[in-house]
Amino acid sequence: MDFQIKTDQELVHLYLKGKEAALSELITRHKNRIYTSIYLLVKDEYLAEDIFQDTFIKVIKTLRAGKYNEEGKFLPWVLRIGHNLVIDHFRREKRNPTITNSDGFDIFDVLGIHDESMEEKMIKEQTHTDLKYLIHLLPSEQKEVLIMRHYGELSFKEIADLTDVSINTALGRMRYALNNLRKMMVSKELTLKIS
Amino acid sequence: MIETSTTPNLNFNPISNLEEPEMTAFSESDIDKFYDALKPSLNKLIKQPTDKAIKNILNFSSSTSN
Numbered sequence: 692m693d694f695q696i697k698t699d700q701e702l703v704h705l706y707l708k709g710k711e712a713a714l715s716e717l718i719t720r721h722k723n724r725i726y727t728s729i730y731l732l733v734k735d736e737y738l739a740e741d742i743f744q745d746t747f748i749k750v751i752k753t754l755r756a757g758k759y760n761e762e763g764k765f766l767p768w769v770l771r772i773g774h775n776l777v778i779d780h781f782r783r784e785k786r787n788p789t790i791t792n793s794d795g796f797d798i799f800d801v802l803g804i805h806d807e808s809m810e811e812k813m814i815k816e817q818t819h820t821d822l823k824y825l826i827h828l829l830p831s832e833q834k835e836v837l838i839m840r841h842y843g844e845l846s847f848k849e850i851a852d853l854t855d856v857s858i859n860t861a862l863g864r865m866r867y868a869l870n871n872l873r874k875m876m877v878s879k880e881l882t883l884k885i886s
Numbered sequence: 887m888i889e890t891s892t893t894p895n896l897n898f899n900p901i902s903n904l905e906e907p908e909m910t911a912f913s914e915s916d917i918d919k920f921y922d923a924l925k926p927s928l929n930k931l932i933k934q935p936t937d938k939a940i941k942n943i944l945n946f947s948s949s950t951s952n
Contacts, residue, residue, distance in 0.1 A: 709951065711944065711947060711948055711951070714943075714944065714947055715940075715944055718940055718943060718944075719940075722934060722935055722940065723932050723933070723934045724932075726933060726934055726935040727931065727932045727933050727934075730933055731931070736933070739933075739935075740935055740936060740939045743935050743939055744939050744942055744943055747943040747946075748943065748946055751943075751946065751947050751950070755950075819927065819930050819931065822927050822928075822931070823931055826931075841925070841928050842928075842932065866914075866917060869917050869920055869921050869924070870917060872920075872924070873916075873917070873920050
């Protein structure tokens with residue numbers, strides 16, 4: 692059976708009928724969006740990985756309990772679970788603050804970079820690191836919308852439902868996020884000519 | 887780290903008024919253009935979970951299936 696051509700909904704049905712490979716396809720299809728959305732909120736790759744796993748364990752349990760709402764889309768639903776687990780984590784952190792290590796912004800694996808001088812490479816890496824830093828400086832509600840819109844590829848209606856605000860508010864937060872990022876980049880003379 | 891003339895300076899404080907509605911700073915079309923220009927850079931931030939994490943999930947699923 693070719694799982695790659697199946698819709699998310701069809702894969703969910705197949706999984707509930709015992710086809711484990713359907714779950715594997717769902718994870719493969721959405722793992723980067725879900726993981727990145729979690730990672731950019733918690734800023735720690737090990738913690739993000741734990742929450743990513745917990746998210747799918749909850750997905751599996753909910754599916755098997757027959758509690759998945761067929762009317763909703765699979766990805767927004769999973770992102771909502773991940774988002775709630777991130778909030779749970781921060782609530783626990785607030786109650787029991789601990790000192791944690793950052794993962795050190797090691798994302799710009801230089802693997803894909805060819806024929807560049809060391810200086811160009813370093814500027815590019817630094818700029819990406821700065822961009823991630825600037826995203827983290829955004830107010831949490833603006834950061835959430837930016838992450839859900841860009842990495843989760845959710846519509847503004849889906850974001851509005853997920854964050855319990857109106858569509859206009861979700862849209863406005865995206866605008867504020869972009870506006871603020873631009874202001875910070877302008878003030879720091881960060882260039883976007885880096886891709 | 888080697889500083890260059892174009893190396894952005896990380897030593898700055900967050901802008902304090904990020905929550906203020908200052909949408910007049912840039913026009914709508916400016917923001918759209920900015921987002922389009924920003925997308926490739928945002929995409930560079932995409933990360934993926936390890937194979938181990940995925941294996942753990944699949945193991946959990948198969949071990950708890952009826």
